[in-house]
Amino acid sequence: MTPRQARDGAQLKPVPHGLLQAFRAYESALMSDDVAALDALFADSPTTLRGDAAGLIVGHEQIAAFRAARGGAPKRRIVQTHVQVIDEDHALIVAVTELDRGGRGLQTQLWARDPVRIEYAGWQVTAAHVSAPEPAFDSRIWRTVGDPLISSHTADGALSGETVAVKDLYAVAGFAVGAGSPAWLEQAPVADSHSAVVATLLDAGASVRGIARTEEFAYSLSGLNAHYGAPPNPKAPGRIPGGSSSGSATAVALGHASIGLGTDTGGSIRVPAAYQGLYGIRTTHGAVSREGLHPLAKAFDTVGWMTRSPFLLQAVGDVLLPDSPAADVDEIHLVPSLVGLASDDVATAVGDALPDAKPLAWAPSLDEWRQAFVTGQAYQAWQAHGAWLETRLDTLGEAVRGRFEMARSVTREQAAEARAVLAQARAEILDVVGDRVLAFPSASSVAPTAAEAAEVRDDTLRLTCIAGIAGLPAVSIPVRTATGLPAGLCLIAAPGRDRDLLAVAARRPAVQA
Structure with missing residues (x-):
């Protein structure tokens, strides 16, 4: 020098x-x-x-x-x-x-x-x-990737030219489903056919860019896979990406793929979309085929996807969603009690994005509902994976292992009590929603740091469980806080109104982060 x-x-x-x-x-x-x-x-x-x-x-x-x-x-x-x-x-x-x-x-x-x-x-x-020189392959984001990994044979489809990051829960022909777990991947069979959603996207002209990371068995909202690391959050450096569709979200946010195919059981599309400034949809429960999808809790699991553009989000919906009559959405109802669950910066961003929204007075029993949702999800998760995990809990990361250990302890009686609470909650939610479109935050905060993730989980679940309990479609629209961090505005409507929500998102590109 x-x-x-x-x-x-x-x-x-x-x-x-x-x-x-x-x-x-x-x-x-x-x-x-x-x-x-x-x-x-x-x-x-x-x-x-x-x-x-x-x-x-x-x-x-x-x-x-x-x-x-x-x-x-x-x-x-x-x-x-x-x-x-x-x-x-x-x-x-x-x-x-x-x-x-x-x-x-x-x-x-x-x-x-x-x-x-x-x-x-x-x-x-x-x-x-x-x-710094970027790694040729970022194993935090991808399990395997190609250029593309699988090509579409359709040159003029509705999604021609688009690329898909497939969450490692969907079957992709020639590959095993890894579910975010090295131990599971080691013994998983190679799929001989694509899952229904992947096949439909390929038929529509999209190619598969690669298989994206997820948290172990999709049982988390943070994106912090203990074995492969957390995908980066390019919109909020140093903060978590959101899970469990974290790899798909980061791939889209970084421009590695244009469509992030994921799942949403308790918020795993809406949370990473909010944290990374993306558009995302959790579809009506059962509206899109789950054939070839590795389950977490079948009563709540749904197909979802994320994009950087509301118009592409809608275009994917045109391919995957069943036809349904369109209904104009003239009014959006903001729910102050749900906005109040969010941090001040997120609440302000959501309110500013909907200055003309009509307030809707509603005081749901969210503490009781969240606990019933967690119990019901846990019981189903253990039914799906307990036989294999019983002697392999030590292969899981600490946080996911703790959730499965709790799941193992849920009794039939506790599960039945939770189902009763959820049935009453579903009836109330459907009655309140009716033919309305309701709005509230997608997550309770901006993306936290890894050390803060546990602090915001319960408040976020109080918000995300509403759509999960009632099987509703939910669209997350990106907004920005006063400090420039991304957050999410969530819209929900009655089952089957997915396309209506996508149309609303496509008319509101100005609020994106």
Whole structure:
């Protein structure tokens, strides 16, 4: 590293005192994961920036939270350093990095000096951008991927040119269903035919880009697969992607595929769609064939998909959904009691997206309903997988293992009591919904960090269980909070009104995140 790197006309500007020492201190702290030192070397300002391929993080507080959660940076060494001096108190440093795993990257930092600060001679980073060689295959997102993996033989179908990320619960001919579990995948048979949904999408001209990751047996809402890692969330770097259709969601959000095929039992389309700024639909229970779909809880499992565009979301519906008479939606009813379950920023974003919505007074017994839903889902999950898991619970990640251990303990009597509660809840929900379209948040918060995920799960389930209990279609429309993070506006309607909800979403592209 040379002490003179920048020209001012014919004169080289000397590198300001203490800058290179601060730069070296930053690199040392990065390699030792000294979070406190890294925080001190970044300017404590809401305008401080840190960007990479996953997105831009704004503000020292958010950057510090990202750094604390990531568990250290990839090991590397600096091979070139270039300094452009702006003035005595500002400089740009561009460094070429060489990663231990191979490949080279770039690190660009804007440094500023605060003459009042003593530490590091007053130098701090005010903006940084990091680029690193991307892995050819990101196993957090994909189980297997191709270019494409399976081609459509239809050149002029309604979905020609579109690509599908298939959640690893659907049968794809020539591959086993892995269900997010290495132990299950090891013994799973290879499918000799496509699931009904995959076959229909191929017939419509779409190709299969690859098989996308899911959480183990789709029994979670976080996207944190203990074996393969969490797919990144490009719309909210450092935060969870949402599950269990997390791989499909991330593939779409990153542009790896245009359609993310998933499932929704308790929110596994709506939550990742909300967290990643996507459009998503959970279809009416039973409206789309589940032939060839690995179950979690058959009484609640539904087919769903996510896209970046409301028009593509609707186009997929035109292919997969049964024909039904269209009904105009003149009015949307916002449910204040459900909006109140969300954090203030999400509640505000949802309300701002529907300034003309009519409020609907409704006070459902959500605590009781959520618990009955969790119990009923657990009982069915154990009926579906208990025989195989009984001696293999130790193969599961901690969080999913805990849910299956709870599921194993649910008695027939408890399941019957839950079914009775759910039957009453379903009748009430159908009566309230009637011919209305109701609106409320898709999830109770923006995407949390991994450490915060458990804190928001129950409130989110209180919202998502409503459609699950009554078998309703639900569409999540992306909105944006005041801080720029994505959230979701959920619309529900009576069973069979999927196309009506898709039409509403297609008329509201302005609210997308």
